[in-house]
Amino acid sequence: MSDNDYKSGYVALIGRPNAGKSTLLNRLVGEKIAAVSNKPQTTRHRIQGIVTRDDGQIVFVDTPGVHKPGHLLNRRMMAAVHDAILSVDLLVLMRDASVSTGNGDRFVLELVKQSEKPAILVLNKVDKIKEKGNLLPLIELYSNEYGFAEIIPVSALKGEAIDTLLDQIVKHLPTGEAIFSEDEMTDQPLRSIVSELVREKILQTTGEEIPYVTAVITEVFDETDPELTTIFCAIYVERASQKKIVIGKMGARIKDIGTKARHDIENLLGKKVFLKLFVKVVEDWRNRERDLDEIGIRE
Ligand SMILES: Nc1nc2c(ncn2[C@@H]2O[C@H](COP(=O)(O)OP(=O)(O)OP(=O)(O)O)[C@@H](O)[C@H]2O)c(=O)[nH]1
Numbered sequence: 001m002s003d004n005d006y007k008s009g010y011v012a013l014i015g016r017p018n019a020g021k022s023t024l025l026n027r028l029v030g031e032k033i034a035a036v037s038n039k040p041q042t043t044r045h046r047i048q049g050i051v052t053r054d055d056g057q058i059v060f061v062d063t064p065g066v067h068k069p070g071h072l073l074n075r076r077m078m079a080a081v082h083d084a085i086l087s088v089d090l091l092v093l094m095r096d097a098s099v100s101t102g103n104g105d106r107f108v109l110e111l112v113k114q115s116e117k118p119a120i121l122v123l124n125k126v127d128k129i130k131e132k133g134n135l136l137p138l139i140e141l142y143s144n145e146y147g148f149a150e151i152i153p154v155s156a157l158k159g160e161a162i163d164t165l166l167d168q169i170v171k172h173l174p175t176g177e178a179i180f181s182e183d184e185m186t187d188q189p190l191r192s193i194v195s196e197l198v199r200e201k202i203l204q205t206t207g208e209e210i211p212y213v214t215a216v217i218t219e220v221f222d223e224t225d226p227e228l229t230t231i232f233c234a235i236y237v238e239r240a241s242q243k244k245i246v247i248g249k250m251g252a253r254i255k256d257i258g259t260k261a262r263h264d265i266e267n268l269l270g271k272k273v274f275l276k277l278f279v280k281v282v283e284d285w286r287n288r289e290r291d292l293d294e295i296g297i298r299e
């Protein structure tokens with residue numbers, strides 16, 4: 001292939017909360033760099049994942065699920081979505097095809113229409129759909145609304161049709177040189193990935209209330225010892241009662257969170273990890289500029 005055929009560009013993954021954007025990002029990059037959970041609003045800031053192939057380089061921008069903003073936190077989350085839409089070459093609108101169309105879906109579609117950018121529609125979670133013919137009305141609905149360059153049913157979880165999706169994405173990118181070196185996989189510092197992995201375990205092990213009021217900051221990341229990386233993470237909650245929930249009976253829950261997170265972090269670093277977690281009560285951090293800046297959710 002001549003250099004003139006090489007493609008490169010930025011691609012935003014946008015959609016409602018829970019559509020499977022971060023699952024897809026992890027699948028595409030081949031490493032766990034973004035938190036995934038069945039709770040909505042798992043992703044809070046934009047996360048880039050880089051895929052380098054022989055014929056091109058794609059910089060994926062994972063974004064928070066589109067929702068009505070309440071706290072300052074949520075306003076910043078939605079600003080990240082709008083920024084991403086404006087700054088990329090191609091949009092991937094991701095839709096959970098296993099649930100019926102709601103106002104949220106129409107709102108996301110509207111964002112795509114307003115952008116007038118080239119877009120690919122990804123119908124995710126097809127592993128949950130027995131009769132593939134059931135996708136046809138959805139395909140029709142979306143193609144009547146916008147000129148999607150492609151419509152591709154996938155399963156991000158099972159890895160179905162992911163190669164087809166990548167091929168189609170590269171096809172629709174502008175020609176250009178690689179943006180990042182080929183061994184780069186994300187723009188996220190290890191510290192933030194670690195925080196996200198800990199937060200993911202909190203989301204996965206607690207009920208409905210805790211996810212929204214939790215943030216994680218990696219305060220110590222010490223690689224001095226080549227055999228063992230020492231990591232301290234602070235878990236923010238808003239009230240003492242929430243701290244009790246995160247810690248659990250006799251510390252059982254926080255121990256569980258720590259064990260699961262350490263496992264993922266060791267996989268990522270390829271090294272043994274000593275992970276210490278502690279819980280801090282910080283009232284109303286979701287509305288405080290300084291706290292949001294500190295946990296990396298910037299304007
Ligand atoms: N069955 C099935 N489940 C999936 C698939 N993709 C994602 N999921 C599940 O859907 C849930 C949400 O996945 P996420 O990747 O966190 O979704 P998201 O779009 O990033 O969500 P937000 O960050 O909240 O906007 C998780 O429980 C995933 O395991 C899929 O292809 N099939």
Ligand SMILES: [Mg+2]
Pocket residue numbers: 021022023034035036042043063064065
């Ligand atoms: Mg996400």
